[in-house]
Amino acid sequence: MVNIQDLLDDAKCYETVRSLRWPEGIACPHCASDSVIKNGRDDTQPERQRYECRGCGKRFDDLTGTIFAGHHQPLKTWVTCLYLMGLNLSGLQIAKELDINKDDARAMIQQLRQGVVDRRPPVTLSGEVECDEVYVVAGHKGHPEAVQKKGGSAEDDA
Ligand SMILES: [Zn+2]
Numbered sequence: 147m148v149n150i151q152d153l154l155d156d157a158k159c160y161e162t163v164r165s166l167r168w169p170e171g172i173a174c175p176h177c178a179s180d181s182v183i184k185n186g187r188d189d190t191q192p193e194r195q196r197y198e199c200r201g202c203g204k205r206f207d208d209l210t211g212t213i214f215a216g217h218h219q220p221l222k223t224w225v226t227c228l229y230l231m232g233l234n235l236s237g238l239q240i241a242k243e244l245d246i247n248k249d250d251a252r253a254m255i256q257q258l259r260q261g262v263v264d265r266r267p268p269v270t271l272s273g274e275v276e277c278d279e280v281y282v283v284a285g286h287k288g289h290p291e292a293v294q295k296k297g298g299s300a301e302d303d304a
Pocket residue numbers: 174175176177178179199200201202203204
């Protein structure tokens with residue numbers, strides 16, 4: 147069986163990510179400055195370009211601020227997932243093609259649908275927030291003194 151992931155090369159995958167996240171050229175994910183210089187490559191992923199921003203001085207790389215950062219799946223798997231989504235395959239089929247479990251596939255698909263740039267909104271609660279109330283009713287177990295005596299005790303009969 148042909149595994150499509152084996153046909154992809156990393157350089158193309160990183161190129162794809164760059165064109166997806168920076169369609170108008172590289173910009174700093176911290177301050178949005180486009181005054182950015184290249185700053186070597188990742189130690190373990192040689193195709194992953196590192197940059198330094200001349201605006202804020204911060205460093206970042208191709209995956210900083212994307213949904214791909216901090217995930218254990220290799221970029222190839224993400225790009226293949228994106229490709230398979232374009233073919234309208236089901237989550238289950240995608241999981242099979244990628245050889246990962248269906249929950250992982252589902253989570254990846256969900257994130258890819260929202261775009262590759264991580265736009266997680268800051269956590270704010272708005273509108274009405276409902277909480278389930280839980281009433282804890284303490285029993286008498288372990289607290290015999292709390293149990294009211296009913297009727298007389300054996301000693302009173304003497
Ligand atoms: Zn910057």
